[in-house]
Amino acid sequence: MGSSPGKGKEKSTKIESEIDELSEPFFAVFGFESIKEEGFPVIDVFENSDNIFIEAELPGIDRERVRISVAEGELVIEGDKAGDREESGKVNYICIERSFGKFCRTVDIPKAADTSKVRARYKEGILLVTIPKVKEQRKKKRKIEIE
Structure with a gap:
């Protein structure tokens, strides 16, 4: 399987964004x-x-x-x-x-x-x-x- 340059970065950015969205309510409960x-x-x-x-x-x-x-x-x-x-x-x-x-x-x-x-x-x-x-x-x- 071949891979396209930059595709891994897109996935990484998307994952980071999803983690931020999921963790925000958790941290909000603790005052952050x-x-x-x-x-x-x-x-x-x-x-x-x-x-x-x-x-x-x-x-x-x-x-x-x-x-x-x-x-x-x-x-x-x-x-x-x-x-x-x-x-x-x-x-x-x-x-x-x-x-x-x-x-x-x-x-x-x-x-x-x-x-x-x-x-x-x-x-x-x-x-x-x-x-x-x-x-x-x-x-x-x-x-x-x-x-």
């Missing part, structure tokens, strides 16, 4: 609760002629627990989702699908963004970040005097 960076919060990035928009779903997270910052061409959304699980041992969880704990999501923003004027609005679990675009000076025509 976190939401994976690459997938939470889920976001949409879109634009119009004046602005870049980043919309993030943050269900069940209080506004006071969300922090946003901009540095070096990246927007960072971070915070923590408070857990309401019964910790006293009075209940036995059969299935745990909801995630609690700290999260951090980094989004690259284009150079055309004016990061000094970023605005954010949070309503009903939806965070909308608006980043104005830099007005291009190149479109203006200017006469240059020759010396």
Whole structure:
């Protein structure tokens, strides 16, 4: 039997992903609760002629627990989702699908963004970040005097 280059790596990555998914609820029971960076919060990035928009779903997270910052061409959304699980041992969880704990999501923003004027609005679990675009000076025509 022949094998294709890279196929073993795909299987390895898939197995690691499945192990992570299976072990997450186990570790959550013992207090190691976190939401994976690459997938939470889920976001949409879109634009119009004046602005870049980043919309993030943050269900069940209080506004006071969300922090946003901009540095070096990246927007960072971070915070923590408070857990309401019964910790006293009075209940036995059969299935745990909801995630609690700290999260951090980094989004690259284009150079055309004016990061000094970023605005954010949070309503009903939806965070909308608006980043104005830099007005291009190149479109203006200017006469240059020759010396």
